[in-house]
Amino acid sequence: MxxxxxxxxxxxxxxxxxxxxxxxxxxxxxxxxxxxxxxxxxxxxxxxxxxxxxxxxxxxxxxxxxxxxxxxxxxxxxxxxxxxxxxxxxxxxxxxxxxxxxxxxxxxxxxxxxxxVPLYNLLGGNKSLNTSMTVGVDTPDKMAADAKKCVKDGFSRLKIKVGSQPELDLTRISAIRDVVPAEVTLRLDANQGWNPKQAVQLINQMEAMDAGIEFIEQPIAARDLDGLKFVTDHVNIPIMADESLFSPKDALQLVSGHYVDLLNIKLMKCGGIANAWKIASMAEISGVACMIGSMMEPAHSVGAAAHFAAAHPNVIYFDLDAPLWLSETPDVIAYEGEELRLSRRPGIGQLG
CATH class of the missing domain: 3.30.390.10 (Enolase-like, N-terminal domain)
Structure with a gap:
């Protein structure tokens, strides 16, 4: 054909x-x-x-x-x-x-x-999916209000953007923790906003706060792998690579050198589902769990990422909220609070 x-x-x-x-x-x-x-x-x-x-x-x-x-x-x-x-x-x-x-x-x-067949059947799995909801970086009071609304909307995992003003990050986390229930999990994403020593100091303080942080994404510059390992080795909260990870070759280096504890796979960074599968399988061999992530991107590509995540056994964390930020309703993926539903039609599918 x-x-x-x-x-x-x-x-x-x-x-x-x-x-x-x-x-x-x-x-x-x-x-x-x-x-x-x-x-x-x-x-x-x-x-x-x-x-x-x-x-x-x-x-x-x-x-x-x-x-x-x-x-x-x-x-x-x-x-x-x-x-x-x-x-x-x-x-x-x-x-x-x-x-x-x-x-x-x-x-x-x-x-x-x-x-x-639906894409998840072609890939060989269909586990249930949920997503975290992102709280954009802002003033502590605004972020706390946004976090409170996310919990009200049914999200039990919040991805908190930090790093733009590191001196405010502890205040931001404290403000959010004060208004959301203890059972709500926080995931931080610094987007390369800290330096290694600063990251260790901040994370150690967050650990002392008992802030309920599940993991922290990309605390320092993407190519500073020695600095990334320094942070990973000196904190207890798991560290996840994001901007440091583009290719299967990057994944091999990150997991074999024990630079991080977790990997965040994004289709736009790695070139699609085929490479995403290689990365997740390589990490699985090394005992490193993966998250499927998304950037600000169309619902169709996020839907493809969801099909991949539903099929691969080593993708256990999900960050697929991008379509919820768009002004149009997604047609290939449905959200019921934090739960995701994929189409049963062939391919990535259409809801209906």
Missing amino acids: LIRDLQVEHRNIPLRTPFKTALRTATEIESIEVTIQLENGITGKGAAAPTWVITGDSTESIQAALLGPIKEALAGKDIYHFQLLLDAIQRCCIGNTSAKAAADIALYDAYSKLLH
Whole structure:
């Protein structure tokens, strides 16, 4: 079954409220959507969002990669050579992980539709999913109010953005802990906002506060692996790599060197489901658990990430709240409080 064509569209999706991290403030996302068409009329859809400060991918670079080397690698090829095509996506150009993720997702979507199964069945699992809800970085009082609302909306796991003003981070956590029940779990994401000694000092103080912190994502600069290991070795709260992890090669280095305790996999960073599966399996061999994460990106790519997470046994944490920030209702994934529901239709599916 040959791949007849690959097409790309671009649109902007406003956010319900601004999304603030230590790296940026977003009021809308750009969605670059790719469609693969098979000769029998079946289509597979993928999507990506440019994130300059994380992946380095722009709207223009994603579109150029999709319509250039990626399209050349796929057009006219037999989709039944599925694994070879997934490899061809990764090999056809350097970098461009977001474009590769969009094409990878579209290929998985088309292939599972061709086989008349949901994507999670193609991948081999369907465990239940839940998500944390993100509290953007802000003043302590505003973050406490936002956290309280998240709990009211049914979320028992809160991802707290910190790091933009490290001197305020203890106050932020204390303010949040004062207004949410003790059984609500906090997960911190510093987005590279601390230096190693500062991180150890802050985390030790948080441990003394008994703040109920499950783990801390990327406390320091992504490429400072020695500093990352210093933090991991000098605190009790588990440390998770995020921006330090793009590729399976990165995962091998992180787990073999014991630089972190946990890995956060994002399709836009690693280039799609195929590489995400390699990362999670490699971590599993080393006894390192994984989380599936999402950036500010379209619901379709988050849906693909959810199918992957539902199938892989070593993905045990889930951070898939991005569609809840969008002004449009997601059509491939449903939220009931913190619980996620996937479509039973072929591919990534449509709800209804």
